Amino acid sequence: MLKRAGQEHGEVVVKKSGGKHQHEEHNSAWKVAFADFCLALMCLFLVLWVLAARDKEEIEMAMAAGAAPNMTYQGQGVRMIGEYQPGSLIPKNPVRPQAQEETGGQPRVQKLLDSPEELAQLSRRVREVGEQVGLGDHIVTAVTAEGLRITVHDTEQSGMFKLGSAEPTAEFVRLLRRIGPMFREIDNQLVIAGHTDALPYSSHSAFAASNWSLSMQRALAARGHMMLGGMPERSVLQVIGMAEVAPADPEQPQAAINRRVELLVTTKAHAQNVHQTFGRLPVSEPLTPGLQSSPADTPMLELLRKVLLQPLQGEAQAKP
Known part of the structure; x- marks a missing residue:
């Protein structure tokens, strides 16, 4: 045993190792920790995929x-509008009509x-x-x-x-x-x-x-x-x-x-x-000079229209 310099009491104990633990860092303990880390990481990615x-x-x-x-x-007695939080956009990919897929491209x-x-x-x-x-x-x-x-x-x-x-x-x-x-x-x-x-x-x-x-x-x-x-x-x-x-x-x-x-x-x-x-508005046709009217939509109105137009058409044909 060695005495510490300048002190009357207290001893310094020097312990020499036999060197049998100098290779502990090369054992398999780190592999267990790494496997736990990989498992936790895989669980994280699985949860993110489900969400x-x-x-x-x-x-x-x-x-x-x-x-x-x-x-x-x-x-009571009224409605209120709540909050709406939109998510990410869905990619717009062209989709083939399902009816044509089932019939080999031929229309159903x-x-x-x-x-x-x-x-x-x-x-x-x-x-x-x-x-x-x-x-x-x-x-x-x-x-x-x-x-x-x-x-x-x-x-x-x-x-x-x-x-x-x-x-x-x-x-x-x-x-x-x-x-x-x-x-x-x-x-x-x-x-x-x-x-x-x-x-x-x-x-x-x-x-x-x-x-x-x-x-x-x-x-x-x-x-x-x-x-x-x-x-x-x-x-x-x-x-x-x-x-x-x-x-x-x-x-x-x-x-x-x-x-x-x-x-x-x-x-x-x-x-x-x-x-x-x-749909498209009907084209107006002149019923009499200076008067515009839409085409008739019923047989009765169409017949009346023809009766009214007959004298005018006869006068037009009689003119040289």
Whole structure:
């Protein structure tokens, strides 16, 4: 033992190692730590991948619904608009029509349903799908002069959309995606109309959220999910929002049955009328000198027009 210099007490102990631990840094302990690090990193990437896949699905649903803001009820008797946080953009890649893929590039032969019997058969198919997805009590169908009218309405127990929003419930999504492929088989065009109850929004600004915007967004959501189910885009003739102006139960304007989405499978004649109403304006033709008139749209008016024009045409031919 050595004594420390300048001190009377205390001893310095020098321990010499035998050198048997000089290679401990070369053992396999670091491999266990590295394996734990790799496992944690893999779990992190897996979680990020799941979150990205979920966000993409939510974005697709939002885009299919017209990118509508999330509207919610708040308080008694009024609606409030909530927050909406858009996600990342979905790449726009060209998609080949599904109907051509299944037929080897050849267009599918479609049938035009125009008789009441054919429309009634389609009605039964829709009601069968409604029973299968648990919405049989929500569906009302009727064959009219304009076509097959399919109404999917709320009940006091459940609704087609989340309260005050344009986000459909899971049952309604299943219904829409299962009846969408039916329109690949027929050549009829579809009018989609959204309806709300009479419960107003708290804001009355001209550009604020209202029952008009809510009903339109719900109709667009129905269109989007039917297209995701396989309905061709050209099958849609018109998408409209009716707000609360056409209640199913006028005596109770805030009743659940007034909140509904209607699908009108149009006949050929009604579809042509819609095209003419909102299409190109008719060319004006002179009825008499100095007087302009649009062409007649009915046989009676056309006959009257010919009778009135006959004397003028005779005078014109008699002139040298």
